[in-house]
Amino acid sequence: MEKGRTVIVGAGGFGRELITWAGDAHLAGRLPPLAGLIDDAPGALDGFDYPVGIIGSIADFAPQPDDRLLMAIGTPRVKAAVAGLLGDRGGRFATMIHPTAVIAGSARIGEGTILCPLSLVSADAAVGRLVSVNALSSIGHDVRVGDRSTLSAHVDLTGGVSLAEDVMVGTGAKLLPRVKVGAGATIGAGSVVYRTVGPGRSVYAAPARTLRAAQPDSAAR
Template identity: 35%
Template sequence: MKPVIVLGGGGHAKVLLDTLILQGHNILGFTDLQSQASIWGIPYLGHDVEIEKFSPKDLVLVNGIGAVGNNSIRKKLFCFYKERGYSFASVIHPTAIISPRVVIGEGAQIMAGAVVQADVHISGNVIVNTRASIDHDCRINDHVHIAPGATLSGGVHIEEGAFVGAGAVVIQGIQIGTGSIVGAGAVVIKDVPKNRKVAGVPAHMIG
């Protein structure tokens, strides 16, 4: 395995560092826009520009930027370093339950206790957060964040950059449009157009 640098030093980055340690990765350090102390002895390397001192051939990156309702910064960082030839490691917690018939894209992150069933397609730079459940035949496009405890029934399609909040439930066959936000605890029973916010039980448009 190539050495790893984690982008970011916040809460999501700490969860990823914990998983990487558990898996025995060689972690060179982490970057952040604000000065940081080391985390569990893992060194703070400085701002993100420090990454370009390393050749893309010599390491892989892990995107440690979390997103609560806004995936744009996470997407921007991923695309910036991809354009410069860097690769992103997918991080999968050993307690996640994943069918062998799942497709997992570059830089995807599947956290502790998540369940991903057969014929799910998870694209690049996706977060499937703690204890989220994704049932059969779902398609999760690039830069999506499925927050802790969210449940997607079979055949759900989440388009690029959308966010599904903690504990939300999306019934079978629903499509969530590009850039849309599903509020925490919502129950989605109708398709959500792009760039909309929905919340409630059943979910309705807000804002």
């Protein structure tokens, strides 16, 4: 097991989930012990009962050389900003594979990516850096997932789907084989997506339709 300590970045709902999942990964010898969470809201865990607490703010946190950070922020654009900030201070993000996740031997997983319980990455899939794959989500054979993208729980990316960078996929969404999704797009919860989604677009429902066109800044990212 790596030496040092694990620090969760963000104490929202995903951060609280990761307290348990990181503990499981530690017991499986895959992560150093969890020291706590960092969040700019010092009271983010008030009213909850966890064995670890907030140990600092993101704004002020100075990572130690052996710290392994776990990105618990789901929104890709915020993820990018926070990862940049902490990376500039020497922070290194841990890749967390929950012991119940299943990964094909031919799949590739980027640094800083998190695979939550019962998630699946199938043959020859390539998952980028700082990707969040929530519980029970499935990444099919030959799928590409771009850096910082987030799959909420119960997402189904079928064979050959390709997500560019910074894509947010809502819970329960299904993407049909070989569908391509552009950078910064959002796929609404429960969508069934059967054709290309352009960069920066938001789509929703089944079959998915455009909710709004790309925003000027999202297309440029």
